[in-house]
Amino acid sequence: MxxxxxxxxxxxxxxxxxxxxxxxxxxxxxxxxxxxxxxxxxxxxxxxxxxxxxPLTTDYAATWTRRSYTRKAEVRPHQSFVVSHETVKAKATDKKRKLYTEVRDDTDMEQLTVQWENGQVQEYPYIWLRDNCRCEECFHQSAFSRSVSFPQLDVDIRPSQFRLSYDRQKIELQWEDGHNSSYDATWLYKYRFDQSSPDLTLDPKLHYWAAELQDTIKEYDLDELTKSDECLYDWILQMKIVGMALVKAGSTSEGQVIRIGNRVSFLRCTDYGYTSHVKAKYQDAVNIAFTNKIFPMHVDLVFLGRPPGANIIHCIEQAKGEGGENWFVDGFNMAEELRREDPEAFDILTNTELEFFDIGNDFYGKFHQRSRHPTISLDSRGRPDHINVSDHGRDPMLRIPARKIQPFYKALKAFSNKLYDPKNIFSYKLKEGDIMTFDNRRVIHGRRAFETTTSSSRHLETGYLEWDELDSRLRVLHKQLGYHNL
Ligand SMILES: [Fe+2]
Ligand SMILES: [Zn+2]
Structure with missing residues (x-):
């Protein structure tokens, strides 16, 4: 050397x-x-x-540019932290490798400053670079995982030397302890800290909707969904961005819900089994769903600590008479509307935990489920994350001072008024063979009362998928279909 x-x-x-x-x-x-x-x-x-x-080896040489390094280059354009549906596939065609134009060692700041040919500049603290060395010693190549444990990491580590490759695609650092690390320009560009591109599944730009979804809801054919990866990718993306999509099964035989589950990965099992059959019963219904009465607006199984991610409802038989329409409301849209119009109510609903319960006896015997959620839960960035609404499973228990009870009810009423306002409701009477699929953590749904007669009943088969599996499938397909650049 x-x-x-x-x-x-x-x-x-x-x-x-x-x-x-x-x-x-x-x-x-x-x-x-x-x-x-x-x-x-x-x-x-x-x-x-x-x-x-x-140069440390013959493969590398100095290609340091001699022009002065201006601080102006560090002024960054505002970068949105969401990725829009339209840009996902457009980005897929941009496969150009990134190249470094400048690398500077800021010893006093304990960081390396890098510039790419598009003018973007980013500082990389030494400790982060050392922690994320991708050499065979530090990173297990086939397990895709870091193989150095944290106690081995010296948080004050510094490089003794660095250099840029001739082709400007790699920076190599030699650390004070003699370890060598190499950073590919395209790889490093991805990890620009708070300037990183939004994530496909974690930072989607959502499309909010109201009653107009009646005319714009996207339809998919189940056979095509089963055969075509592009179709499956598009459907999951639609579920992610819009939160709803209609799948035409072309069949009223049982098992279509499982077909969708298996196509993605596997269904989420609950106390009601892998799938559940919602049939109108005249008597002895164990759940309000099994009657022909109005089913108030709710999200499913909110009494669980982690309610199901996505809902799949296959219509096997529809009530012939009046009623039976399903109602769907974009809960995130309503939450944002409430935040704008009545911030105090929004604040109460994001901070007051309710208790939900379900007591019953079904597929796996007796159960008693119980959980706590605020009506609107926010993620760490303050965006609506989960909606938790269920009048039939809402417990009397409210662990807040009595003086806060009335303001809480007023806040819940303000939110509820939006959920029952026709201008916000996408109303759809499922046709036999239809499968409605929607985000159960976002879309609040209900059902209009309907008539049952001795010759006409109503039968739905329902099941759940988790977002972990939907997101995972989306990521796998994104790569498989050649969309590498997110
Ligand atoms: Fe439901
Ligand atoms: Zn290493």
């Missing part, structure tokens, strides 16, 4: 050093940071190595 070039420091200016290269006699002005890593604080008369110029 070659040693770094040696320089005699002649004069130390504000941000640069006038130095003489030992062995060649040439004199040049270089940024102070080039020399400081090996020499500590440079002083005239001191000999220093140049960390930015010395």
């Amino acid at each position: 070659a040693t770094a070039r040696q320089y005699m420091i002649l004069q130390h200016m504000k941000n640069s050093i006038y130095a003489s290269r030992i062995g060649s006699g040439s004199k040049q002005k270089v940024p102070a940071s080039w020399l400081s890593v090996l020499a500590g604080r440079p002083q005239p008369g001191k000999v220093a190595g140049c960390n930015g110029l010395a």
